[in-house]
Amino acid sequence: MTPAVKAVGLHVSRGRKKILRGLDFAIEPGRITGLLGPSGSGKTTLMRSIVGVQRLTAGTIEVLGRPAGTPSLRHNVGYVTQAPSVYTDLSVEANVRYFGAMHGATAADTAEAIAAVGLEALVRRKAADLSGGEFSRVSLACALVAHPSLLILDEPTVGLDPVLRAELWERFAALAESGTTLLVSSHVMEEASHCSSLLLLRGGLLLAQLSPEELSERGKSHDLERAFLHIIQETDDAPAHRGVSESQVAS
Numbered sequence: 001m002t003p004a005v006k007a008v009g010l011h012v013s014r015g016r017k018k019i020l021r022g023l024d025f026a027i028e029p030g031r032i033t034g035l036l037g038p039s040g041s042g043k044t045t046l047m048r049s050i051v052g053v054q055r056l057t058a059g060t061i062e063v064l065g066r067p068a069g070t071p072s073l074r075h076n077v078g079y080v081t082q083a084p085s086v087y088t089d090l091s092v093e094a095n096v097r098y099f100g101a102m103h104g105a106t107a108a109d110t111a112e113a114i115a116a117v118g119l120e121a122l123v124r125r126k127a128a129d130l131s132g133g134e135f136s137r138v139s140l141a142c143a144l145v146a147h148p149s150l151l152i153l154d155e156p157t158v159g160l161d162p163v164l165r166a167e168l169w170e171r172f173a174a175l176a177e178s179g180t181t182l183l184v185s186s187h188v189m190e191e192a193s194h195c196s197s198l199l200l201l202r203g204g205l206l207l208a209q210l211s212p213e214e215l216s217e218r219g220k221s222h223d224l225e226r227a228f229l230h231i232i233q234e235t236d237d238a239p240a241h242r243g244v245s246e247s248q249v250a251s
């Protein structure tokens with residue numbers, strides 16, 4: 001089966017800073033993959049690379065079997081950034097309709113996308129008059145309306161209350177069930193349990209790709225935050241990693 005995303009020897013620098021330092025991984029289609037790592041570990045940079053808006057320093061990324069950024073992928077890949085891209089002077093419905101129009105979406109698609117994020121009661125409300133959580137859900141609806149095969153979500157649950165968070169994860173699971181591939185970043189480790197596979201990023205390195213169960217086992221804790229910390233500690237203590245850190249400090 002062709003992976004939804006395949007990265008080989010991926011390096012990205014921004015300015016003089018090496019941000020991604022040699023990543024190799026594949027993302028299975030029709031699953032939720034969590035991209036987890038501390039703030040500044042390179043999650044957004046990796047997502048930008050997959051979407052094709054980030055210049056690579058070395059290596060390759062294939063998305064749905066084509067090089068990342070290929071124009072024909074535009075209709076297949078949805079990207080919801082941390083800063084919602086929504087027109088504040090338009091209503092919820094007008095925003096979703098506008099983004100849908102670029103992908104030939106119908107009125108039914110618009111209504112479905114709005115319902116998927118639970119904003120049916122606010123369709124006519126101007127985006128400027130929404131709460132922070134509602135506002136970010138409009139951005140998600142704008143991505144859903146195009147029915148992308150690959151949906152990339154940068155911290156979609158930030159600022160949402162626990163009930164909405166749970167509802168969104170249910171929605172993501174339903175999308176994966178119907179064949180959509182989701183890559184969801186978070187720095188909240190408890191969200192990892194909703195994913196079938198996890199990419200653990202730290203300092204631009206991929207520490208591991210594993211399932212939540214494997215994380216729990218390898219990190220010796222059912223608390224996934226603790227398990228991740230254990231893996232970080234293990235990596236820091238490894239002689240090879242110490243060597244890398246020292247040579248970086250020296251250069």
Ligand SMILES: Nc1ncnc2c1ncn2[C@@H]1O[C@H](COP(=O)(O)OP(=O)(O)OP(=O)(O)O)[C@@H](O)[C@H]1O
Nearest residue numbers: 014015017019038039040041042043044045046187
């Ligand atoms: N344009 C840039 N020039 C130089 N460094 C940058 C640039 N953009 C980001 N960085 C740095 O790259 C590193 C990775 O940033 P990135 O936004 O990918 O991390 P992140 O894991 O998504 O963080 P967060 O969880 O805080 O959003 C950070 O140290 C950041 O300061």
